[in-house]
Amino acid sequence: MDQFRLFPPQASTSSHEVDALFFALTLISLFFMAVIFLPIIFFSVKYRRGSSANRSNPTSGSFWVESGWTLGAVILSLGLFAWGAVVYFRIERRPSNAIDVQVVGKQWMWKIQHAEGKREINELHVPVNRTVALTMTSQDVIHSFFVPAFRVKQDVIPGRYTGEWFKATRTGEYHIFCAQYCGTQHSSMIGRVVVMEPRAYEEWLKSGEPTESIVLAGQRLFHDRGCSGCHAPNSQFHAPLLQGLYRKPVPLSEYLRDSILQPGKQISAGYQNIMPSFAGHLSEEEIMELIAYLKAIGNQPPPSP
Amino acid sequence: MIRDATEIDIKTRGEFARDNYLSEHTVRSWLLTTDHKRIGLLYLGTILIFFLIASVAAALMRIELLTPQPKLVTSETYNKLFTIHGVLMVWFFLIPSIPTVLGNFVLPMMIGARDVAFPRLNLMSWYIFVAGGALALWSLIHGGVDTGWTFYTPYSTTYANSHVISMAAGVFVAGFSTIVTGMNFMVTTHKMRAPGLTWFRLPLFVWSLYATSLIMVLATPVLAITLALISVERFWGVGIFDPKLGGDPVLFQHLFWFYSHPAVYIMILPGMGVISELITCFSRKRIFGYAWVGCASMAIAILGFLVWGHHMFVSSQSVYAGMIFSILSFLVAVPSGIKVFNWTATLRKGAIHFATPMLYALGFIGLFTIGGLTGLFLAALAVDVHVHDTYFVIAHFHYIMVGGMVMAFMGGLHYWWPKISGRLYPEFAGKLAAMITFIGFNLTFFPQFILGYLGQPRRYHVYPPEFQIFHVLSTAGASILGIGYLMPLIYFIWAWRHGRVAGPNPWRATGLEWQTTSPPPKHNFKETPIVTAPPYMYSAEKDVDLNLASI
Numbered sequence: 001m002d003q004f005r006l007f008p009p010q011a012s013t014s015s016h017e018v019d020a021l022f023f024a025l026t027l028i029s030l031f032f033m034a035v036i037f038l039p040i041i042f043f044s045v046k047y048r049r050g051s052s053a054n055r056s057n058p059t060s061g062s063f064w065v066e067s068g069w070t071l072g073a074v075i076l077s078l079g080l081f082a083w084g085a086v087v088y089f090r091i092e093r094r095p096s097n098a099i100d101v102q103v104v105g106k107q108w109m110w111k112i113q114h115a116e117g118k119r120e121i122n123e124l125h126v127p128v129n130r131t132v133a134l135t136m137t138s139q140d141v142i143h144s145f146f147v148p149a150f151r152v153k154q155d156v157i158p159g160r161y162t163g164e165w166f167k168a169t170r171t172g173e174y175h176i177f178c179a180q181y182c183g184t185q186h187s188s189m190i191g192r193v194v195v196m197e198p199r200a201y202e203e204w205l206k207s208g209e210p211t212e213s214i215v216l217a218g219q220r221l222f223h224d225r226g227c228s229g230c231h232a233p234n235s236q237f238h239a240p241l242l243q244g245l246y247r248k249p250v251p252l253s254e255y256l257r258d259s260i261l262q263p264g265k266q267i268s269a270g271y272q273n274i275m276p277s278f279a280g281h282l283s284e285e286e287i288m289e290l291i292a293y294l295k296a297i298g299n300q301p302p303p304s305p
Numbered sequence: 306m307i308r309d310a311t312e313i314d315i316k317t318r319g320e321f322a323r324d325n326y327l328s329e330h331t332v333r334s335w336l337l338t339t340d341h342k343r344i345g346l347l348y349l350g351t352i353l354i355f356f357l358i359a360s361v362a363a364a365l366m367r368i369e370l371l372t373p374q375p376k377l378v379t380s381e382t383y384n385k386l387f388t389i390h391g392v393l394m395v396w397f398f399l400i401p402s403i404p405t406v407l408g409n410f411v412l413p414m415m416i417g418a419r420d421v422a423f424p425r426l427n428l429m430s431w432y433i434f435v436a437g438g439a440l441a442l443w444s445l446i447h448g449g450v451d452t453g454w455t456f457y458t459p460y461s462t463t464y465a466n467s468h469v470i471s472m473a474a475g476v477f478v479a480g481f482s483t484i485v486t487g488m489n490f491m492v493t494t495h496k497m498r499a500p501g502l503t504w505f506r507l508p509l510f511v512w513s514l515y516a517t518s519l520i521m522v523l524a525t526p527v528l529a530i531t532l533a534l535i536s537v538e539r540f541w542g543v544g545i546f547d548p549k550l551g552g553d554p555v556l557f558q559h560l561f562w563f564y565s566h567p568a569v570y571i572m573i574l575p576g577m578g579v580i581s582e583l584i585t586c587f588s589r590k591r592i593f594g595y596a597w598v599g600c601a602s603m604a605i606a607i608l609g610f611l612v613w614g615h616h617m618f619v620s621s622q623s624v625y626a627g628m629i630f631s632i633l634s635f636l637v638a639v640p641s642g643i644k645v646f647n648w649t650a651t652l653r654k655g656a657i658h659f660a661t662p663m664l665y666a667l668g669f670i671g672l673f674t675i676g677g678l679t680g681l682f683l684a685a686l687a688v689d690v691h692v693h694d695t696y697f698v699i700a701h702f703h704y705i706m707v708g709g710m711v712m713a714f715m716g717g718l719h720y721w722w723p724k725i726s727g728r729l730y731p732e733f734a735g736k737l738a739a740m741i742t743f744i745g746f747n748l749t750f751f752p753q754f755i756l757g758y759l760g761q762p763r764r765y766h767v768y769p770p771e772f773q774i775f776h777v778l779s780t781a782g783a784s785i786l787g788i789g790y791l792m793p794l795i796y797f798i799w800a801w802r803h804g805r806v807a808g809p810n811p812w813r814a815t816g817l818e819w820q821t822t823s824p825p826p827k828h829n830f831k832e833t834p835i836v837t838a839p840p841y842m843y844s845a846e847k848d849v850d851l852n853l854a855s856i
Contacts, residue, residue, distance in 0.1 A: 004771050008759050018687050022758070025685060029678040032642075036649055036674050040667065043652035047588070047845070048659070055845045058654040060591040065650070066643070070597075073642045077635035080685055085628050088686030092624045107464070141460040142554055144619065144694060148760025151691040155620045157555065158459065159548025162621045175769065179694040179762045181453050183460060184380050187765035262551075 001173045001192065011170045011195065012150035017087045019151070025080065091152065094163050098133035099126070102214065102292075104284045105136065105143035105156040108185035110176065113285060115292070117211030122191030124176065126168055127201035133165040135253070139284045144180035147193055153179055161253045168195040218293025221286055230275070239275070240268045246298020256291050321727045321806045322822035339424035340827060345410035346725070347431050348401060353794075355397035355438060358445075362390040364787065367780040373770045383766040384451040385467070391454025396476050397438055399710055400568065403575035404521075405434075405486055407717045408514050410725060412490060414818035414825065415508050417499025417834040422492040430485040437479030444471035453764060455565075458546035458557040462538040469539060473532040480525045480532075483571075487521030490514055499817065501836035505599070508816055508840045509592065512599040513578025516606035520567045520574075524610070528564035531557065555620055562613035570609040573673075573705055574602055576713030577644055580666050583716050584648050586814045587663035588655030589845040594647040601640035608637040618689045627686055634684035641677050645670060656845040660812075660853060661735030665716030668743045672708025676701060679754065697757025700750045708746055715742070715793065722797065723811045727824040728804030729854035734796045742789030748782025804854060811852035815842050 010016055046053050101124065104111040113119045126132045136145055138158040145164055146153040154164040178189035196204060212220070222228050230239035258265045260282065263275035282290070326342045335343060366386050369377045378386070409427070413420050421427050444450060450472040452461040461469050494515050498507070535557075537543050544550025546557045585592050592598060614622060614630030648670055657663070679701040682688050692698060722730050752775040761772050768776070810819040821830050 002769060002771050004774065005759065006755060014687075018691050021685060022682070022688050022691075025682050025688065029675075029681070032678055033674060036645055037671065039649050040652060040670065043649075043655070044657055044659075044667075047652060047655045047657050049656045050848065053654075055654045055656065058590060058845060059593070061594040061597070066594050066597045066647075069646050070639060070643055073639045074636070077639060077681075078632070080681060081628075081632045081635045084685030084687050084689075085631060086687075088618070088627065088631075088690065089624060091687060091690055092627075141464050142457060146694070146760070146762065148691070151687075153619050153690050153693060157548075157621055159554070160621065175760060177760065177762045177765075181384075181455075181457065181460070181764040183464060184384060184451070186384070187380065187762075187767040190769075 001175060009149045009170070009172070009174065011172065011174055012147075012152070012166045012168050014087075014091050014166060015149065015151045015169075017090070021083055021087060024083070028076070028080070094133050094165050095131050098131040098165055100214075100292075101126075101132060101134050102285070102288045103134050103136040103145060103156065104288070105138040105140075105145070105178070105182075105189075107140050107183050108178070108189040110145070110178075110189070110191050111285065113214060113288070114205065115214050116205055117213045117217065118205055118208070119211070122176070124191070124193045125201060125204050126193060126195055127198045128168050128171050128195050130198070131165060131167045133163060135288065136162050136164065137284050137288070141182045142180050143178045143182050143189065146177045146179035147174055148177070149174035149193075155180055161257070168193070171195045171197060214289050214292040215296040216293075217286075218289035218291070218296070221282075221290050222293055225278070225282070227290070237274060238271060240271055242294055243297045243300045246295045253291055256294055257287055260287060260290065320808055320822065322809075322824055322826065324826055325727065325822070325824035326827045327824055328827075337428075339420070339428050341409050341413050341421050341424065341427060342725075342825065342829075344427050344431055345406050345408075348405040348409060348434070351431070351435060351438065352398050352401050352406065355393045358442075359390050359393035359398060360787070360790070362386045362393075364783065366390065367783045369766070370768070370776045371773075371780050373768050373773050375766060380766045381451060384453075384764070385449035387764055388450050388453050388472075389445055392441065392450070392472060392476065394706075395454055395568070395572075396479050397434075397441065399572040399706055400483060401434065401486075402572075402710065402714050403579060403717060404490070404514060404517055404571075405431075407579065407714070407721060408490060408517075408575060409486075411721055411816075411818050412493060412511060412514055413497065414724075414821065414829050415511055415816055416494065416497055416502055417817045417830065417836065418493065418497035419828045419830070421489050422496055423489050426485055427489055430482040430489070433485065434479055434482035437475045437477070437482060439475075440471055440478060441475030444468040444475060447471070455561060456532070456535060456557075457561075458535065458538070458554045459548070459552075462535055462545075463547045463549070470536045473535055477529050477532045480529050483521045484525050487518035487525075490518040491522065494518075499834050499836055502817075505596065506836055506839050507599075508578075509581035509595070509598055509602075510575075510578035513574045513581075513602045516602040517571050517574045519603075519606050520571050520609065524564045524567040524571075527560060528568075531560040531564065534560070555617070555622070558617055558620055559613065562616045563610075566613040566616065567606075567609045569702070569705070570605055572710050574605060576669065576673075576710040577602065577641075579713045579717040579720075580648060580669050581644075582814075582816070583662045583666035583720055584651050585841040585843060586720070586812050587658045587660055587666070588652050589658075589843040589849070590651050590653075590655040591839075591841045591843060592647065593650035593653075594643075595839070595841075598644055598647050601643045604640040605637060608633065608640070612637055615684060615689070618686055619693050631684055631686045635681065638677060638680060638684070641673075645674055645677070654845060656848065658851055659736075660851060661730070661732060661739055662716045662720040664736055664739040664743075665712050665719065668739060669709055669712040669716065672704050672712060672743075672746065676704030676708055679704065691760075692757050694763055695757035696753040696761045696763060699763050700753035700757060703750045703753075708750070712742070712746075715739070718793070718797075720812070721818075722800070723807030723852075724818060724823050724825065726801050726804065727807055728800050728802075729807045729811060729852065730793075730800045730804060731796050732853045734792060738789050738792035738796075741785060741792070745782050745785030745787070745789050749779050749786050750782070752776075752778040752782075800854075808852055813849045813851060815840065 102113045136156040143156040150166040176191040230237040261279040544552040546552040615634045756775040
């Protein structure tokens, strides 16, 4: 991690794709620098004041020359755009079958929790050759989760969830940086990703104190905080049931988050807004656990009333 | 009337016009002047103060970054240093630099006018600028601001414990000065042109100032609104940007960059205009593709309003919005490319004089080309995800802002210095300073491209030790760059009284501003010039001597 180099390590599947485009852009830049600088040097020598070069019939423009380089630049631009867009589309779309990890940024640390319940701070242990998807939010200002060796970066924003994924291809330790300026200790909001062999990763997950999985923690909260008092088949209050909800076609993490913190924002048809807000009563981690639980019961069929 | 430039010069060479705009010496004559030339000099003095303060901040940062661990200042101070560097350089130096100093001084003369359209408004805009600057300095003296020049929310509205409102107020006030200047320039260009000076006979510097003014008038109000909203949320707790108050922090970024990306073009278009003047004069050639270069300025001004989202590719903006902004960002690079190609083609069959302004112009083309090409890396979505908010971005925009705009400003200042002061700067010292600046600049900022791709984030007070070598190179370059900037400051002051007398047209240039005495009389022209020919009627076939000072 701490050795001098001229080029960052390539430790994820995306890193190769991004670097290929980077090298293409570098070559194109060198080509244009040659196309511009070589004539400038050539003209500077040949047409320096007092030289005997032939200066008769100078031209001051040509429609065809101008159209030619304009059109050339436009076509090249569109090509580069398309290449960049295709890779970006892949980087931004979260693949299925990923290991889920929850990340909460705060001034000035990264709080990370694995689906199995294991928590860490400023460190992220992941297995090699497995897709890992981060669901991230911030409890104060905007941060940005940046792993140069993976060529991924995503702003971490209070009040909403953002995602980032990678598939590490080389074991080792790599920098995590906060890339979005977040206050006094911004440059100390750093950490490391530890990419491990699958077996070592399994052992690491089991090490330390036994932990409750995120879904179980969410279930416990669902009961402890009284959610189940209303959102239950035999409740005396008229509240929607949440089993099977997660499969419905709405952007769910944001929707559930809003419904917990600002219950009046969107009301299910046929229900009154009688739910109190939980803003300030639940930490970002607890909200994530509740959503994980609701996601887990999202695969159950809704119970018949 | 445009006569043969060389013919005039031979007649009038060596005269220092006694009856000139500087003849009055009272303080009152300066503070109450409505003469665009004096106002240009008032701006020059004012922005130099801000440039010096912002440079000191940069120097302290570069010294601090020699070591990975903090040695000189605390993190809090470091954050205030980069904020003050950014705020002052952007709003109190770069944006006003060429328009208010060189633009004010030469625009009316270039179009054969006695002054700008609204001379008193012009003076008022300087006072507004000084008031805005005073507020910014007040904020600085009372402890400064640590939000970065971008004022990102909710940090700036809820979490920062520094003087955000007074700094935002300073920028807010200075914005009105920009709007007033832009409006003044537009009206001047429309209504005050000399007889025969049609739109397509205008010097390209006038075209670029016109395009710049358009952006100033249309974009700056958005900045004013955005900064006002920050103050409203910070002071009264009205929820606009902070999600805890029901706001949206990313909304701020849309508003901010809707202004600040066009503002990047406020900072480079006038520089491009200056380069067109310098390249033609010192290669004794008509510009290649006049209409294309002029229209490219307008295309940049218009397209520049449609690319703000390229600052937000990793901000959780929709993937499809990202794609639209990416394609538009690639397209806005095309008119800049057209300009560079045309400047290169202009050199062909010229008679190139390597005088100081020409060295700056060639330096500009080199650095601006690198800055522009690295802009393509940032427009390419997937690469931007990696280099966004790293030193790669820092290097890129310094190649445009410093390598481009400051080189153009220095080139323009040397070019018009004989007109401004009636005297020549020392030529050898000028060339030396231009080369030192070029070398120092590259050493400062080229390593930052590598550093950025390695992943060094911007605004980092502490950094991993493996990055140190690049920071050391950068700091070494910055000290060379500092010498390159100090030299002109010294020799310009010296030359103001002791430089060799320039005469009305030391460069044998064709622009109308060279058709009057140096320094110009109070109302610029003894009689209104009449224009009968296109600009840049130079001939490379006839060898001319320029009036260059020795040393």
